[in-house]
Amino acid sequence: MTKTITLRTPDDWHLHLRDGDMLRAVAPETARHFARAIIMPNLVPPVVTGRDAAAYRDRILNALPAGSTFDPLMTLYLTEDTDPDDLEAAHKDGLVTAVKLYPAGATTNSASGVRDFDKVRPVLERMAEIGCPLCVHGEVTDSDIDIFDREAVFIERVLDPIRRGTPGLRVVMEHITTMQGVEYASESGPDLGATITTHHLVINRNHILAGGIKPHYYCLPVAKREEHRLALRKAATSGDPSFFLGTDSAPHTDANKLLPCGCAGCFTATNTLSILAEVFEQEDALHHLEAFTSLNGPKFYRLPVNDGQITLTKGDPVAYPPQIETTDGPVTVFDPQMPLHWWVETD
Numbered sequence: 001m002t003k004t005i006t007l008r009t010p011d012d013w014h015l016h017l018r019d020g021d022m023l024r025a026v027a028p029e030t031a032r033h034f035a036r037a038i039i040m041p042n043l044v045p046p047v048v049t050g051r052d053a054a055a056y057r058d059r060i061l062n063a064l065p066a067g068s069t070f071d072p073l074m075t076l077y078l079t080e081d082t083d084p085d086d087l088e089a090a091h092k093d094g095l096v097t098a099v100k101l102y103p104a105g106a107t108t109n110s111a112s113g114v115r116d117f118d119k120v121r122p123v124l125e126r127m128a129e130i131g132c133p134l135c136v137h138g139e140v141t142d143s144d145i146d147i148f149d150r151e152a153v154f155i156e157r158v159l160d161p162i163r164r165g166t167p168g169l170r171v172v173m174e175h176i177t178t179m180q181g182v183e184y185a186s187e188s189g190p191d192l193g194a195t196i197t198t199h200h201l202v203i204n205r206n207h208i209l210a211g212g213i214k215p216h217y218y219c220l221p222v223a224k225r226e227e228h229r230l231a232l233r234k235a236a237t238s239g240d241p242s243f244f245l246g247t248d249s250a251p252h253t254d255a256n257k258l259l260p261c262g263c264a265g266c267f268t269a270t271n272t273l274s275i276l277a278e279v280f281e282q283e284d285a286l287h288h289l290e291a292f293t294s295l296n297g298p299k300f301y302r303l304p305v306n307d308g309q310i311t312l313t314k315g316d317p318v319a320y321p322p323q324i325e326t327t328d329g330p331v332t333v334f335d336p337q338m339p340l341h342w343w344v345e346t347d
């Protein structure tokens with residue numbers, strides 16, 4: 001018997017589209033199923049001003065297939081030199097939706113991130129005033145903190161003090177990976193949201209490290225113990241409006257992943273919705289899939305939900321290509337190591 005579910009068209013609240021040839025290869029993968037996405041600004045050099053964001057937005061629109069109505073929601077990369085007036089003008093114009101905080105050195109292309117949080121206080125205060133959300137890569141970078149503890153320590157030492165010091169600031173904890181992240185987000189009320197990736201619902205740290213190292217499962221924040229994955233699955237499938245989809249689909253060529261010092265990032269744009277339907281079905285929560293992919297995000301960002309709909313159908317396992325081709329070389333599509341029975345009708 002065929003089973004179908006219909007959802008408001010989803011949005012991706014955390015996406016890396018890169019630039020140039022890579023942008024042209026990956027933008028259609030997201031635009032096929034998603035109406036909007038929050039576009040991460042960690043290019044080299046990063047997107048730091050309203051002007052940079054306008055130019056990058058144009059490059060994204062040019063990379064879309066003809067007729068696509070995909071709407072890239074732009075972000076600025078917060079640096080110690082970010083000008084509150086420039087941000088305010090870009091936000092009021094509707095050009096910039098949010099600002100992204102990377103602690104310096106925390107992840108891919110984060111060298112221009114923030115070292116001294118006091119220096120960005122005036123920008124954070126302006127954001128609270130104008131209602132511009134702050135998206136946070138929540139990991140401390142101190143070399144003496146174990147990489148598996150960096151998110152939990154960040155919440156205590158950095159995130160909570162920032163929020164207490166800037167009343168009214170609306171914050172998204174990006175790609176949470178721990179039960180501490182889940183707890184903090186569910187206790188903190190409507191000014192705090194949290195995105196959860198597709199891959200962190202599927203893999204734990206054993207998938208990366210047991211039986212040989214799997215570079216394609218290496219991403220930041222790194223996947224944690226099984227108990228954390230289970231907490232993420234419970235949060236994502238609960239319907240709680242604090243949690244919404246941010247795939248963190250982060251393409252790197254295989255050549256850059258398969259190195260002695262390989263890049264962090266999983267590329268999930270191509271098969272995310274099939275994987276999510278499978279996960280939500282396993283959790284007996286298909287009735288909460290739409291909240292996670294299409295309703296909770298717009299609510300947090302105070303944007304209308306999308307008008308359109310997509311239909312997922314269940315049948316024989318669907319085969320996705322193991323890689324997509326780019327002019328720079330192949331990019332491996334995330335392998336969830338389970339059969340995927342759901343596909344999006346337009347596929």
Ligand SMILES: NC(=O)N[C@@H](CC(=O)O)C(=O)O
Binds near residue numbers: 016042109221265266
């Ligand atoms: N998630 C990742 O592992 N990588 C992201 C950066 C990020 O989101 O931290 C990237 O830009 O490649």
Ligand SMILES: [Zn+2]
Binds near residue numbers: 175
């Ligand atoms: Zn990140």
Ligand SMILES: [Zn+2]
Binds near residue numbers: 014015016248250
């Ligand atoms: Zn990311």
